[in-house]
Amino acid sequence: MSTSLYPGDLKHLRGNVELLRARTNALKRAETLDPRLMKYGLGIASSLPDDFKSGYLGGEARYDASASGSVAILPWGEAMKDSEISNVAGLRLAVSDTYGRNYHFASMFGNFGGGRVVRGEDGGQGEVVLRAEYEESAADVVFIWAPRGARIQITEESKGGAPFAGRTLAIFAEEDAHIEISSIKNFSNATISFANAFVHILRGASVSFTDISLGSRFGKSDVSCFLIEEGARALVSGVSLAANQAHDIFHTMSHMADGTRSEIRMRGIAGSQGKIIYRGDIDIRKGVSRSRGEQEGKFLHAGINAEIDAIPSLDIGSGASISSHSLSISHLSEKDFFYPGIRGMPPFESQAMLFEGFLSQGAGNDSLKGMLREKLQSAIYHAGRE
Numbered sequence: 001m002s003t004s005l006y007p008g009d010l011k012h013l014r015g016n017v018e019l020l021r022a023r024t025n026a027l028k029r030a031e032t033l034d035p036r037l038m039k040y041g042l043g044i045a046s047s048l049p050d051d052f053k054s055g056y057l058g059g060e061a062r063y064d065a066s067a068s069g070s071v072a073i074l075p076w077g078e079a080m081k082d083s084e085i086s087n088v089a090g091l092r093l094a095v096s097d098t099y100g101r102n103y104h105f106a107s108m109f110g111n112f113g114g115g116r117v118v119r120g121e122d123g124g125q126g127e128v129v130l131r132a133e134y135e136e137s138a139a140d141v142v143f144i145w146a147p148r149g150a151r152i153q154i155t156e157e158s159k160g161g162a163p164f165a166g167r168t169l170a171i172f173a174e175e176d177a178h179i180e181i182s183s184i185k186n187f188s189n190a191t192i193s194f195a196n197a198f199v200h201i202l203r204g205a206s207v208s209f210t211d212i213s214l215g216s217r218f219g220k221s222d223v224s225c226f227l228i229e230e231g232a233r234a235l236v237s238g239v240s241l242a243a244n245q246a247h248d249i250f251h252t253m254s255h256m257a258d259g260t261r262s263e264i265r266m267r268g269i270a271g272s273q274g275k276i277i278y279r280g281d282i283d284i285r286k287g288v289s290r291s292r293g294e295q296e297g298k299f300l301h302a303g304i305n306a307e308i309d310a311i312p313s314l315d316i317g318s319g320a321s322i323s324s325h326s327l328s329i330s331h332l333s334e335k336d337f338f339y340p341g342i343r344g345m346p347p348f349e350s351q352a353m354l355f356e357g358f359l360s361q362g363a364g365n366d367s368l369k370g371m372l373r374e375k376l377q378s379a380i381y382h383a384g385r386e
Contacts, residue, residue, distance in 0.1 A: 002174035010226045015090025016080060016333070022094040026313035027110035033103035038220065038248060048192070048218055060114040061158070061165070064131040070124025071152055076141065079117035089117065089143045090157075092172050098198045098224050099168070101250075105196045105222075105321075108139035108166030115168075120150035120177070135192070139166030146177035146205070154181040159215075161188040169197035173205035175229075187215040189245065194220045203229035211238045213247050222250045227260035227291075238266040239359055242274035252281040255291045255321070264349045266297035266327075267359050270306035278310045280325065286317035297327040300358055 036048060065073045080086045099109040116130055130142070146152050158167055165187060173179050187193050193216040200206050213219050225234040240247045253262035268276045282293035299308045312325035332354065 011211045015083070015088065016101070017090070018094040019080075021310070022090075023110045023112075024060065025107040027101045030103050030106035030110060030193075033100075033106060035103040035107075038102045043076045055126045057253065059136040059162075060134035061134050061138050061140050061160070061377070063116060064133070065116065065129065067118075067128045068148070069126035069341075070121040071126025071128065072119050073128060073327035074117045074119065076115040077115060079119075079143075082286040085119060085145070088145055089170070093141070093143070093168075093170055096170070096198045096200075096224075098196055098222065101196075101222065103221075104166065104194045105168075108194060109168045109196070109280075112139045112141045112166070112168065116142050117151070118142070118154065119121060119286075120146045120152045122147045123149040125151040126153075128156075130151065130156045132156075132158045132160075134158065134160035134162035134165040134187070137249050141170065144169070144171045144179065144181070145305075146173045148174045148176060150174070150177045152177075152179050154179065155184075157179060157184040157186055158193070159186045161190045163190065163192065164240065165191055165193040167195045169200060171197070171207060171209075171363040172197040173199070173201045173207050175202050175225045176204040176379075177202075178206050178208075182210040182212065184212045185214060185216060185219055187219070187325070189215065189217050190248040191216050191220060192218045195219075196240035197221075197223045198221070199225040199234065201225065201227050201229075201234055204231040206233040206235075208235045209237070211236060211249070211251070212286075213238075213240045213249065216245055218246045218248075220248045222252075223229070223261065224250075224252045224254070226256060227252045227262060227374065228256050229233050229346045230257045230259045232257065233261045234357060235263045236265070237372045238264070238268075238278075240266075240268035240270075240274050240276050240278070240364075241359065242268070242270045244271075246275040248277045250279045251295075252382075253281065253290050253295075254285040255282075255293060258289050258291060260288070260291045262293045263367055264295035264297070266295075266299075268299040268308065268310075269302050269355060269359060270298070270299070270308050271302035273305050276309070277305040278308075278327075279313065280311075280327070281313040282323050282325070283315040283316065284318055284323060285360075288318045290322035291318075291321040293321075294324040295325045295327075298358070299329045300355075301305060302355065 099105040264280045270276045280295040310327045
C-alpha cells in the first residue's frame with residue numbers, strides 16, 4: 001500500500017496520520033465487502049461484468065491542469081508536505097466513510113497512488129481545468145479546498161481506455177465559499193470506472209456539482225453532499241448517456257443544520273443495450289428546521305433493450321422542514337416527431353435534436369452541451385436507429 005506519511009517532518013504528521021488511519025480502515029472495510037455487488041439500504045443491486053478482475057491498482061493518472069486567478073493546483077505528494085493542507089485534507093478524508101459503500105470504493109481509497117490538490121485563497125476567485133487520462137489501471141484522489149469567502153470554478157474531466165479507473169473526489173467549502181464544479185467521466189467502452197465524490201459545506205457556503213457520465217463499459221458514480229452548518233446550499237445536476245453501457249448513479253443530500261437548501265436534478269438516456277440504475281436520496285436529520293430538499297429526475301428509453309431503474313428516497317426526521325421528489329421514465333412517440341417532420345427534418349435528425357435538448361437541461365454550460373452533442377453523434381444517435 002502506498003502512503004503519504006512523512007515521519008521525519010513532525011509538523012506534517014497530524015493530517016498524514018489521520019489519512020493513513022483512514023486508508024487502513026478502508027482496506028479493512030474492503031475485506032468485509034463483496035467485490036461483485038453494490039448494495040444499498042433498499043436492496044438495489046447491480047452486478048459487474050463477469051470477467052472483471054480486481055487487480056487494478058498501483059498506477060496514477062496522467063494529468064493536464066491549468067489554473068488562473070487566486071487558486072493553485074499541487075501534486076498530491078507536494079501538497080502533503082504543507083502542514084496546513086495536509087491537516088485539512090487528512091482530517092476531511094478521515095471523517096468521511098462513503099468509501100464503505102462498496103468494495104471498490106474502499107479498495108481504491110485505501111490504495112490510491114497519487115492525485116491532485118486544488119486550493120483557493122481566502123476571499124479570492126479562481127478557475128481550474130483539470131484533465132486526467134488513465135492510460136493504465138489506477139486509483140487517485142483529488143481534494144478541492146475553498147477557504148472562507150473563496151470562489152472557485154472547476155472543470156474536471158477523466159478519460160482514457162484503461163481497464164479500471166478509480167477516483168475519490170473530496171470537496172471542502174468553508175464559510176461563505178462557493179465552488180462550481182463540472183465532473184465529466186468520458187472513458188472508452190473498455191473501461192470500468194468508479195467515482196466516489198463527497199462534499200462538506202460549512203456556514204453560508206454553496207456547492208454546485210454537475211455530474212456527467214458519458215462513457216465506460218460500467219460506470220459507478222456517487223455524489224454525497226453534507227450540509228454541515230446553517231445556510232449551507234448544494235445543487236447536484238446529473239447527466240447519464242448510456243448507449244451500450246451500464247451506469248449506476250447515486251446522489252444524496254444530508255441536511256445536518258437548520259436553514260439548509262439542496263436540489264438534485266438528473267437527466268438520463270439509455271439506448272440499445274444501455275442500462276441506468278439511479279437513486280436520489282434526501283436526508284434531513286432529526287431536529288433540523290427551516291430546511292428544504294428537492295429532487296427531480298427525467299429518464300428516456302431510446303432502445304428496445306434499454307433498462308432504467310429510478311428510485312427516489314426521502315428520509316425526513318423533522319416536521320419543520322420540507323422535501324419533495326419527482327422521477328419519471330418515458331419513451332419517444334410518433335407525436336414527438338410531428339412538428340420536426342412537417343418542417344422537412346428527417347426522423348434521424350429529429351431524434352438527435354430531441355436527445356440533445358433533453359440532456360442539455362442537465363449540462364449547465366455551453367462547453368458541456370457541446371461535449372454532449374459530440375458524444376451523441378457517435379453513440380446514442382446510432383443506438384436510437386437500431
